[in-house]
Amino acid sequence: MTALPPGVLTPGLAMWRSVVERNLVSFRRQWAAFVTGFAEPVFYLLSLGIGVGSLVPFVTTDGGSRVTYAAFVAPAMLAASAMNGAVMDSTFNVFFKLKYAKIYDAVLATPLGPRDIAVGEVAWSLIRGGVYALVFYLVALAVGVVESWWSVLAVPAAIFIGLAFSAVGMFATTFMRSWVDFDWIMLVIQPLFLLSATFFPLATYPGWAQPIVMATPLYHGVALERGLMLGEVGWGLLWHVGYLLVLGVVGIWATSRRIETLLRA
Amino acid sequence: MALPSSTAPRAGARHLHGARSPLRPIERVLAVAGYFAVVYKRTWQGSLFSRFVSPLLFLLAMGLGLGSLVDAASGGVDGVPYLAFVAPGMVAVQAMMTAVSESTYPVYGLFTWNRMYHTMLATPLRVSDLLLGHLMVVAAQGTIAAAAFVLVAAIFSSFSSAWVVLAVPVGLLVTLAFAIPLFGFTARAKGDSSFNVVYRLVITPLMLFSGVFFPVDRLPFVLEALAWLTPLWHGVELTRGAATGEFAAVDIVHLAVLLTFIGFGWVYAHTGMTRKLVS
Numbered sequence: 228m229t230a231l232p233p234g235v236l237t238p239g240l241a242m243w244r245s246v247v248e249r250n251l252v253s254f255r256r257q258w259a260a261f262v263t264g265f266a267e268p269v270f271y272l273l274s275l276g277i278g279v280g281s282l283v284p285f286v287t288t289d290g291g292s293r294v295t296y297a298a299f300v301a302p303a304m305l306a307a308s309a310m311n312g313a314v315m316d317s318t319f320n321v322f323f324k325l326k327y328a329k330i331y332d333a334v335l336a337t338p339l340g341p342r343d344i345a346v347g348e349v350a351w352s353l354i355r356g357g358v359y360a361l362v363f364y365l366v367a368l369a370v371g372v373v374e375s376w377w378s379v380l381a382v383p384a385a386i387f388i389g390l391a392f393s394a395v396g397m398f399a400t401t402f403m404r405s406w407v408d409f410d411w412i413m414l415v416i417q418p419l420f421l422l423s424a425t426f427f428p429l430a431t432y433p434g435w436a437q438p439i440v441m442a443t444p445l446y447h448g449v450a451l452e453r454g455l456m457l458g459e460v461g462w463g464l465l466w467h468v469g470y471l472l473v474l475g476v477v478g479i480w481a482t483s484r485r486i487e488t489l490l491r492a
Numbered sequence: 493m494a495l496p497s498s499t500a501p502r503a504g505a506r507h508l509h510g511a512r513s514p515l516r517p518i519e520r521v522l523a524v525a526g527y528f529a530v531v532y533k534r535t536w537q538g539s540l541f542s543r544f545v546s547p548l549l550f551l552l553a554m555g556l557g558l559g560s561l562v563d564a565a566s567g568g569v570d571g572v573p574y575l576a577f578v579a580p581g582m583v584a585v586q587a588m589m590t591a592v593s594e595s596t597y598p599v600y601g602l603f604t605w606n607r608m609y610h611t612m613l614a615t616p617l618r619v620s621d622l623l624l625g626h627l628m629v630v631a632a633q634g635t636i637a638a639a640a641f642v643l644v645a646a647i648f649s650s651f652s653s654a655w656v657v658l659a660v661p662v663g664l665l666v667t668l669a670f671a672i673p674l675f676g677f678t679a680r681a682k683g684d685s686s687f688n689v690v691y692r693l694v695i696t697p698l699m700l701f702s703g704v705f706f707p708v709d710r711l712p713f714v715l716e717a718l719a720w721l722t723p724l725w726h727g728v729e730l731t732r733g734a735a736t737g738e739f740a741a742v743d744i745v746h747l748a749v750l751l752t753f754i755g756f757g758w759v760y761a762h763t764g765m766t767r768k769l770v771s
Contacts, residue, residue, distance in 0.1 A: 263689050
């Protein structure tokens with residue numbers, strides 16, 4: 228090994244960390260946007276838990292247990308907020324950096340490569356999402372909607388959800404032509420949010436719709452979180468983890484390919 | 493050759509050189525409204541999703557999906573199927589959402605990014621013309637959004653009375669009750685990042701806690717009292733009354749609150765815009 232002074236960047240030494248560092252610095256000035264990010268799922272949890280919970284005292288989950296509506300909905304809100312956070316970070320913010328701020332052009336003029344950008348951005352969004360998931364988990368714990376010790380795994384599980392959605396989201400962003408195209412993102416995200424067995428169990432859907440719901444990525448996130456937070460744990464949960472992991476890895480690989488063609492070609 | 497009579501000089505005709513008669517107030521307002529109507533005519537497709545598809549999805553998920561749980565567990569809300577409870581409230585939410593999306597970023601852009609308001613003020617237009625003309629188009633959009641949602645929800649037979657058509661003018665009032673104060677807020681905003689915070693800390697909680705998805709009396713008393721202060725709750729109560737055709741004396745209060753927001757909002761918006769554009 229050649230001796231390098233500490234702090235000097237060399238290719239192959241996980242240089243994506245500088246991308247994360249840059250995000251960290253830039254968010255110091257936008258603390259309000261950062262801090263309020265966790266508020267939305269908490270509002271949903273309280274509204275549905277207190278309000279709708281008074282209309283629906285108990286729900287029978289797909290796993291067969293009877294739980295309060297708040298306990299049913301809390302894991303879904305955790306999964307949905309992991310998705311939302313990851314998608315917002317990897318689409319709006321990345322698009323701005325890609326097209327307007329030209330940050331990636333600047334990054335590629337340094338020893339960093341396209342894969343460092345893809346990995347760095349995804350890693351940053353996982354850090355941010357992880358913080359939100361942790362805060363949400365603590366709120367859920369405080370209002371007493373967590374049913375099982377397995378729920379300590381809910382925060383790491385949220386990171387898998389974030390990984391899948393930020394990788395795919397960033398890949399989609401590389402195809403965007405202008406802000407108008409973001410309507411397509413909303414067109415995907417909102418049905419996922421509302422119809423992934425988030426607000427009511429899979430058994431409520433008509434028979435033909437159930438396989439469609441089960442094929443979507445947020446469904447796996449919700450099922451994973453719900454299994455952990457309600458203590459319905461089995462080997463079957465690994466299937467959900469696998470689905471999200473594959474989506475994430477393929478997404479990162481494809482994104483770095485796209486950045487390569489977009490900015491180096 | 494003699495001029496055709498249509499181009500013959502008339503007293504005060506504006507296409508002639510020399511002193512012109514001033515624009516009448518109605519002409520000034522319609523000039524502004526005309527500009528925004530042209531912009532809307534070119535960009536309305538972009539709002540199709542947020543205005544029509546998204547509320548339809550909410551109706552499917554909340555009204556039908558969640559509704560089947562509510563109806564099975566407690567037979568609906570106060571004797572009404574859950575879908576019939578949620579749908580009228582969603583009309584008011586639609587109006588609010590339209591007002592919010594039209595009075596934050598787009599208005600901020602006219603102040604800061606393309607400075608269109610400054611351009612307009614360089615003509616014989618005045619601040620109140622800008623405000624009134626722009627609001628006319630925002631109000632029209634809110635009314636269209638409310639009407640479209642009433643139509644769509646009627647297909648799912650969410651309403652029990654033909655009085656539900658009154659939910660459309662209520663939607664207009666709700667649009668104005670949000671749009672006008674927000675114009676004032678936007679005129680005073682230091683940067684566009686404050687809108688994100690408003691969405692997260694004001695608009696989303698309003699949607700969730702103003703009696704749209706469950707009656708506010710299920711809330712702790714402090715939160716219930718807070719709901720009474722918001723224009724959305726009053727709008728929701730009115731649209732719900734329209735959906736069943738049952739009106740009560742208290743509806744006068746709901747109307748009065750919405751009109752108060754519009755009235756004070758006008759002063760707040762007008763002073764804010766004057767300070768931003770004229771001083």
